[in-house]
Structures are given as C-alpha cells and as structure tokens.
Amino acid sequence: MAVNFSESKTKENLMRAFAGESQARNRYTIAAEKAKDMKMHTIAEIFLYxxxxxxxxxxxxxxxxxxFAGETIFIDGGYPVDQQESLEELLRAAEHNEKEEYEDVYQKFGDVAKEEGLLEAASAFYQIAEIEHVHQMRFGEVAELLEKNEYFACKEESKWICTNCGYIHEGKQAPKVCPVCRHDQGYFLPYAFAEYKGEDR
Known part of the structure; x- marks a missing residue:
C-alpha cells in the first residue's frame, strides 16, 4: 500500500543506507592507507576501488x-568499528559487512520500500545489494589468497600484472621487482583480479 514518502520508513532507511555507505567508504580508505604502509599497493587499490x-x-x-533538502532526518543505527591490524582481518571484516548488506539489510530495506509503494527506492536497494555481494566475494577471495600465502605465489603456473606499468608475468611466483619499471612486488596483482584482461589473455 502506497504511503506518503515524508511519513515512510523508507525515508529513514535511505538515510541509514547513505550513512552506512559513507562510513564504508571511509573505512576502506583507511584500510587502503594501512595496506600502503605495508607496501601492499594492489590491495590498497582494491580497497580504494x-x-x-x-x-x-x-x-x-x-x-x-x-x-527533503534543507531538512534533518534523524535515524538510529549501528555501524562496525574495523580497527584490525592485519590485512587479512581487515578484508574479512569488509567481507562480513558486505555480506550483511547483501543478505539482510538492503533486502529488508527493499521489501519495506516495495510495501510502501516506493518502487524506485526499492529497486535501488535491491540492485545495490547485488553489487555488495560482488564486493563480499572479492574481499573474501583476496583474504583467502593472503591466508594461504598465495597472493604472490601458487603451486601451478599463473599470471600477475604489474599495476604500475602493465607488465604481465607468468610463473609460479610474482617477481620481487618488476623487470620493466622496477617497482616492488607489492604492485603485482593476481591477474584474475585485473579489470581489463583482453580476449587473448
């Protein structure tokens, strides 16, 4: 049943979502700085991306x-404090938070918006939930590689790309230093995570 937007639960849920996304952005930016300090440049870029x-x-x-421009919307809400020391823990925390948004928070917000007849908001919640699922999976995969010590090495032939110059290395381990641009190993990204791989790669 359609309700007046100004009296809806969706108005508050949109503000909760805005606050949550804003905080997530800052948490990931802070995590990226930690990754840079550890010279894990490609993981920093994953957080920033x-x-x-x-x-x-x-x-x-x-x-x-x-x-509602010019008004103040009062909300309550709980938000995570991710101050873990290791990259693995930071990635797992991010994975957990994205999973909650995908499976629980945005599904419920979407359902409420749909019930209130606010279909554009409902669509935004459902669509963004699917994107958060992608984030969840990506963070989890990167964490698992680090936990298994397979981010820069693996048992079988694989590929890594230097994110500074684009050099693609094939082997069982990423180079300690890029042979082209001389940047350190922290700039190498497992090729599976490269955004633009090209059909022949």
Whole structure:
C-alpha cells in the first residue's frame, strides 16, 4: 500500500543506507592507507576501488532524498568499528559487512520500500545489494589468497600484472621487482583480479 514518502520508513532507511555507505567508504580508505604502509599497493587499490563504488551508492541513496533538502532526518543505527591490524582481518571484516548488506539489510530495506509503494527506492536497494555481494566475494577471495600465502605465489603456473606499468608475468611466483619499471612486488596483482584482461589473455 502506497504511503506518503515524508511519513515512510523508507525515508529513514535511505538515510541509514547513505550513512552506512559513507562510513564504508571511509573505512576502506583507511584500510587502503594501512595496506600502503605495508607496501601492499594492489590491495590498497582494491580497497580504494571499492570505496569509490561505495561513494556512488551513497550518492544514489542521497539523490532519492532530494525532496527533503534543507531538512534533518534523524535515524538510529549501528555501524562496525574495523580497527584490525592485519590485512587479512581487515578484508574479512569488509567481507562480513558486505555480506550483511547483501543478505539482510538492503533486502529488508527493499521489501519495506516495495510495501510502501516506493518502487524506485526499492529497486535501488535491491540492485545495490547485488553489487555488495560482488564486493563480499572479492574481499573474501583476496583474504583467502593472503591466508594461504598465495597472493604472490601458487603451486601451478599463473599470471600477475604489474599495476604500475602493465607488465604481465607468468610463473609460479610474482617477481620481487618488476623487470620493466622496477617497482616492488607489492604492485603485482593476481591477474584474475585485473579489470581489463583482453580476449587473448
């Protein structure tokens, strides 16, 4: 049954989602700095890449609140404190948070919006939930590689790409130093995570 947007639960859920995405962006930016300090540059880039997508999610939720410009929307909510020391723990925490958004939070928010007849908001919640699932899977896969000591090495032939110059290395281990640009191993990314691989690769 359609309800007035100004009196809806969806108005508050959109603000909760905006707050959550904004915090996620900052958490991932902070995690990226930790990764850089550890000279794990490609993991820093994964955090920053995801942070930018969280910014886009926040912007979408904020756009849907445009008619309330100049007003203050009061909400309650709980948000995680991710201050883990290791990259593995930070990645697992991010994986957990993205899973909650995908499986629980945004599904419920979408259902409420649908019940209230606010279909554009419902669609945004459901669609962004699917993106959070991708984030969850990516964080989990990277964490698992680190936990198994397989981020820079594996038992079988594999590929890594230097994210500074684009050199692609094939072997069982990423080079300690890129033979082309001389950047250290922390700039190598397992090729499976490369955004633009090309059909012949």
């Amino acid at each position: 995801t942070a930018e997508q969280e910014r886009a999610h926040a912007e979408r939720f904020y756009e849907l609140l445009k008619e």
